[in-house]
Amino acid sequence: MKKKSLTLIILTLILLPTSFLFVSQSVKAEHSDDYFITNVNHEITILYNGYIIINDAINLVGNASQEATIKSIKIGFPFQYGANFLDCQAYDVSQTFNVNVNVPFEGHMSFYAVEVVFPEPLNITKGKEYTFNVGFILSNNLFYMIETGKFVLDFPAYPSLTKPVANCSVKLNLPESATNITIAKDDGNVNTAQYFKENLSAFAYYPANLIFSLSEDKLQLFDVEELKREITISGLGEISGSDSYYIISKMSKEIAAIEVVLPPNASIVGAYDQFGRKFESTPSLVDAETNRYRIALTLPVESYKSTRFTVKYSLPSQNYLNAQGENSEFNCSSLLFRNIDYYVKQSSVSILLPEGARLRAPETVAYADSFSLSRNVFQEALTLNMQGVSPLNNILPLKSNLQIIYTYNPLWLSFRPTLWIWALSLLGCAIVLFWKRPKAAVPVTVPTIAVQLSPETIKSFVNSYEEKKRIISELESLETGARKGKIPRRRYKVRKRTLETRLSALSRKLAGYKEKMRVAGGKYADLMRQLEVAETEINEVEANIRSIKMRHRRGDLSLEAYRKLLSDYEHRKERAETTINAVLLRLREDIR
Known part of the structure; x- marks a missing residue:
């Protein structure tokens, strides 16, 4: 009899925790069915500069047999997208909701989640239905171009919720001219910008890749x-x-x-x-x-x-x-x-x-x-x-x-016109007073004489300028050779850096010579003015030539218009170079 009692006690102690666990799980399961998520519209939009907007329209239906409410709901996506998260907004047709970002996701570490806090607790009594939206903004690091006209988007294929979703429809908003669409995801690849999934599981983890072609610049990074x-x-x-x-x-x-x-x-x-x-x-x-x-x-x-x-x-x-x-x-x-x-x-x-x-x-x-x-x-x-x-x-x-x-x-x-009238009146009075003042004795003016420049200074300037022209010509030849592939890339970089260093030193040296000649006055100041005007003209012409070449390559400029503009710019450049050569020739004559 004692053995039977002892056996019964031991059996009771073994079954008691199991019964508690069963009750706990039953309560939890009952609580988990207080509401259902019947439908989610998962919409992904690529903005013009490559940023991503994910907008989830969530339809929630209450199922609680007694009066019950919920204060918030959590939604997320695979954690790999968390580093690109920028902002989140939750709203319905009439108001916006508070959102707590980067919150725990029911113990699941592989997700980035946010918590949407409702302004007032939602009544989830059976039959109650609510629709609200959660919008995410992700950076353009998820969108990149793998080759000309071909793009890749890394995105979450479905939303991640704490409850299953009966129906989830997905739509990617792409430019109308997008072609060759392929979406790779774990539950099967598709070749359209829209797809559908029934019975989406809770805590769904589905990273996806979208590849498509786009001939126009409707999207740019x-x-x-x-x-x-x-x-x-x-x-x-x-x-x-x-x-x-x-x-x-x-x-x-x-x-x-x-x-x-x-x-x-x-x-x-x-x-x-x-x-x-x-x-x-x-x-x-x-x-x-x-x-x-x-x-x-x-x-x-x-x-x-x-x-x-x-x-x-x-x-x-x-x-x-x-x-x-x-x-x-x-x-x-x-x-x-x-x-x-x-x-x-x-x-x-x-x-x-x-x-x-x-x-x-x-x-x-x-x-x-x-x-x-x-x-x-x-x-x-x-x-x-x-x-x-x-x-x-x-x-x-x-x-x-x-x-x-x-x-x-x-x-x-009338404020500004009145100020102008007063200013002109004061100026007129000042002129009259100045005109009627006693005449002062006319001072004897002594003509100024231009400062003399030594032949060595002029010769150094001419030689330095000739050296500058030679380096510029060598740089142009170097660029041409590099474009045609006649010069190795490493040699091209070393040679270009050497020439640019010498050109920079010469430019500083020539600036000092120019200042001396301007101070000297007379014909030297006039020659420096002519030289600077010609240099400015050459710089402007070269910039314009680069611009029309770029426009012609893009197709914005016809071949005939391109050739005409190129001819005009080259004539202007030749005239400016002729002016520079004439200035240097006159300076050489002063050296003799």
């Missing part, structure tokens, strides 16, 4: 480091704007043209380089709906090099400005880069009010990441600063229209 938009309002209500770009190329080839998006209804568009020189080609309208323009750069951006340029335009006052007496309302909402299709790291919008205008309630414009208000004696300017601007801002619900209200008295229009 570059970073927009900075975009400064400046809007100026005149006293008459005229509005002008300028967008200043600072970009860094990440292409393996040159970037000859870039497409930019301007504010709605912008007109009279012109593009300028960082020195204020207007580009040869006028920007062309590519898409009227988004006001997208194509900018043909005068000097293409070399691989992994940077450039700056500015686009200037006018805006119709009737679309942006509402004047009522001395109060004016300026609608800035459409100026906050809401239509761009590229990622901008740092951006700002500056609004310069008319002279004499005063901003009302500036604290109400704290719409961006930060803002500042600057004031001088006659004018105020408001600047809004934003970081990480992308098309994701377009799909987020707009909280409210950004209106800037300022007061302006039209009498300020």
Whole structure:
């Protein structure tokens, strides 16, 4: 009897933890079925400059038998994409949600996850249904060109959630001209930009590669480091704007043209380089709906090099400005880069009010990441600063229209003309007083004599200049030989570095001689002026020749036009070289 009791006790002790485990698992399983994810639309978009937007539209259906809520939900992707994560936004049709980034993913270490926190706990009682979106921005390091016209995108094939997904549809938004599409993923390759998966498991781990061909430059790899938009309002209500770009190329080839998006209804568009020189080609309208323009750069951006340029335009006052007496309302909402299709790291919008205008309630414009208000004696300017601007801002619900209200008295229009009248009046009075002053004794002027130059100085200058011409000629021959493959690459680099070092030393030496001759005055100063004009002409002609050659290779310039321009530039170069030779000849005559 005692043996039976002991056996029963031992058996009870063995089965007790198992029963607890079973109950625990049952409770956990019951809790895990409190809601289902019935559908996810997984949409991937490649932005114009290679950045990636992943937008997951999640449909959640409650299944709790009793009143129950959830405060948050987690979503992620394979951890290898975490290093390229830039931003995440969660939202529904009416509001945005808070997002905690880089959070633990239910003990799964191979994922990068975010937690979407709902403004109010979601009621997941059976039958309740919710739809919301989670958007990710990933860097353009995941997108690269393997050869001319052929691109590769590394992306998560499906979203990773803590629950299974009944239906997951995937769509990749590619340019219409994309061809030869191939998507390689662990559950099977596809040759279309859309695919579908049923019963997607929880914590799905599916890295994928997309390979496609693109003949046009509809996608280009570059970073927009900075975009400064400046809007100026005149006293008459005229509005002008300028967008200043600072970009860094990440292409393996040159970037000859870039497409930019301007504010709605912008007109009279012109593009300028960082020195204020207007580009040869006028920007062309590519898409009227988004006001997208194509900018043909005068000097293409070399691989992994940077450039700056500015686009200037006018805006119709009737679309942006509402004047009522001395109060004016300026609608800035459409100026906050809401239509761009590229990622901008740092951006700002500056609004310069008319002279004499005063901003009302500036604290109400704290719409961006930060803002500042600057004031001088006659004018105020408001600047809004934003970081990480992308098309994701377009799909987020707009909280409210950004209106800037300022007061302006039209009498300020006469301010500048009045200043000019006063200035001219004072100048006239000064001239009259100067004219009527007592005449002073006329001083005896002694003519100045030009400083004499020694023949050795002139001879050294001529010899140095001849040496400079010889080195430049040798550099040109070296470049030609390298292009034709007649000179080994290593020898070409060593020889080029040696010649450039000698040329730099000669240029510094010649600069000293030129200064001495200018100080000497007389014919020597005139000869130096002629020499500098001719050198400037040669530099300008050589830059123009490089430009037309590049345009001809791109097909922007016909063969006939190219030959005509090339002939004109070569004639100009010959005339400039003739001038230089004439100057050197006159200097040689002084040595004899």
